[in-house]
Amino acid sequence: xxxxxxxxxxxxxxxxxxxxxxxxxxxxxxxxxxxxxxxxxxxxxxxxxxxxxxxxxxxxxxxxxxxxxxxxxxxxxxxxxxxxxxxxxxxxxxxxxxxxxxxxxxxxxxxxxxxxxxxxxxxxxxxxxxxxxxxxxxxxxxxxxxxxxxxxxxxxxxxxx
Amino acid sequence: xxxxxxxxxxxxxxxxxxxxxxxxxxxxxxxxxxxxxxxxxxxxxxxxxxxxxxxxxxxxxxxxxxxxxxxxxxxxxxxxxxxxxxxxxxxxxxxxxxxxxxxxxxxxxxxxxxxxxxxxxxxxxxxxxxxxxxxxxxxxxxxxxxxxxxxxxxxxxxxxxx
Numbered sequence: 001x002x003x004x005x006x007x008x009x010x011x012x013x014x015x016x017x018x019x020x021x022x023x024x025x026x027x028x029x030x031x032x033x034x035x036x037x038x039x040x041x042x043x044x045x046x047x048x049x050x051x052x053x054x055x056x057x058x059x060x061x062x063x064x065x066x067x068x069x070x071x072x073x074x075x076x077x078x079x080x081x082x083x084x085x086x087x088x089x090x091x092x093x094x095x096x097x098x099x100x101x102x103x104x105x106x107x108x109x110x111x112x113x114x115x116x117x118x119x120x121x122x123x124x125x126x127x128x129x130x131x132x133x134x135x136x137x138x139x140x141x142x143x144x145x146x147x148x149x150x151x152x153x154x155x156x157x158x159x160x161x
Numbered sequence: 162x163x164x165x166x167x168x169x170x171x172x173x174x175x176x177x178x179x180x181x182x183x184x185x186x187x188x189x190x191x192x193x194x195x196x197x198x199x200x201x202x203x204x205x206x207x208x209x210x211x212x213x214x215x216x217x218x219x220x221x222x223x224x225x226x227x228x229x230x231x232x233x234x235x236x237x238x239x240x241x242x243x244x245x246x247x248x249x250x251x252x253x254x255x256x257x258x259x260x261x262x263x264x265x266x267x268x269x270x271x272x273x274x275x276x277x278x279x280x281x282x283x284x285x286x287x288x289x290x291x292x293x294x295x296x297x298x299x300x301x302x303x304x305x306x307x308x309x310x311x312x313x314x315x316x317x318x319x320x321x322x323x
Contacts, residue, residue: 026321030314033199034206037313041203041232057224066217149196156192159320 006090018088025088032081036152039074042067043113043148050116050127050141052134061124068117075110098161102154109147116140168252180250190246197240198316202309204232209309212302214293221290251323260318267315271308274301 009015018024046067048054056063086093093099119126127137171177180186207229210216217225248255255261278301289295294302 022321026314026317029317030310033195033313033317034202034310037199037203038206039203040199041207044200045228045232054228056228058220070216152196152199153192156195157188160188 002094003091006094009087009090012087015087015090018084025085028081028084028088032078032085035074035077035081036155038070039078040148040152042070042074043109043144046113046116047141047144047148050137051145052138059124060127061120064117064120071113075106078106093158096158096161098154098157102151102158105147105150105154109144109151112140112144112147116144164256165253168256171249172252174249176246177249177252180246187247187250190243194240194243194247197236197243198313200236201233201240202313204229204236205305205309208233209302209306212294212298213306214299218293222294223286223290254323255319258319258323260315260322264312264315264319267308267311271305271312274304274308277301278305 010019045054046063049056049060049063058066116127123129127133127140172181180190207216208226211218211220211222211225278298282298282301285295289298
């Protein structure tokens with residue numbers, strides 16, 4: 001089923017046009033990497049604060065509010081550029097387990113960040129108001145750090161598996 | 162040529178040979194390189210966008226730089242070590258590769274730009290720390306943004322030309 005879809009997609013005019021332009025994949029991958037750079041940096045700066053590994057002049061709630069638009073904008077760019085790469089080489093992406101793991105981790109990270117930001121919008125002190133919440137913040141931050149690294153790892157291994 | 166002899170000697174060393182011949186070693190080192198590089202680029206871009214007045218305008222520049230630059234340096238050290246290991250495994254091929262040379266030239270220029278900004282651009286920082294930076298500082302931020310984007314693009318192009 002997926003194989004047939006990949007075969008159909010790779011024969012469409014759009015896919016053939018993308019495949020025939022030598023510059024297209026490297027260019028879109030460059031945009032993709034820069035979007036990952038913005039996304040991962042915003043996630044790591046916030047996560048390290050949640051874990052308690054760094055301190056900053058801004059409050060956690062302010063930092064979260066500032067990083068929110070960067071995270072979601074970068075995620076949109078990632079999804080658009082990722083879709084273009086998938087249209088160009090459907091089988092390379094959709095039939096690859098590393099790609100599927102990457103997508104699962106992107107969804108996980110988006111869910112975690114959405115939850116962190118939502119809680120802080122409702123209550124700016126949410127993650128710091130009790131020892132239990134501080135423990136939860138550390139756990140959530142750690143998950144975001146690991147999943148963020150996992151996204152880069154799975155993304156790179158798409159080329160090798 | 163002396164350079165080619167030196168590169169042949171380098172890539173024939175034990176560990177570079179292992180990297181070249183292993184199925185998983187090169188992709189693993191490359192993953193570390195990409196992971197560190199995206200943190201370098203992301204942290205530098207945060208500072209560059211502040212210099213250009215496009216983000217974090219309300220924050221003092223010195224405060225933002227103090228928070229972001231440790232990320233840059235730690236990630237850069239990791240990216241450099243991983244990059245050197247990758248280079249050592251196919252030194253002759255990379256040496257002759259045009260995108261690789263462009264990447265290295267841009268890295269050098271980005272380093273010079275950063276050093277010049279550090280020595281000259283921050284001389285009167287107290288006068289603009291909380292405001293729009295002066296034109297030379299904006300130029301340094303724009304140049305850095307352009308150079309790092311080229312470094313990423315050239316780095317990606319290496320994979321399509323080796």
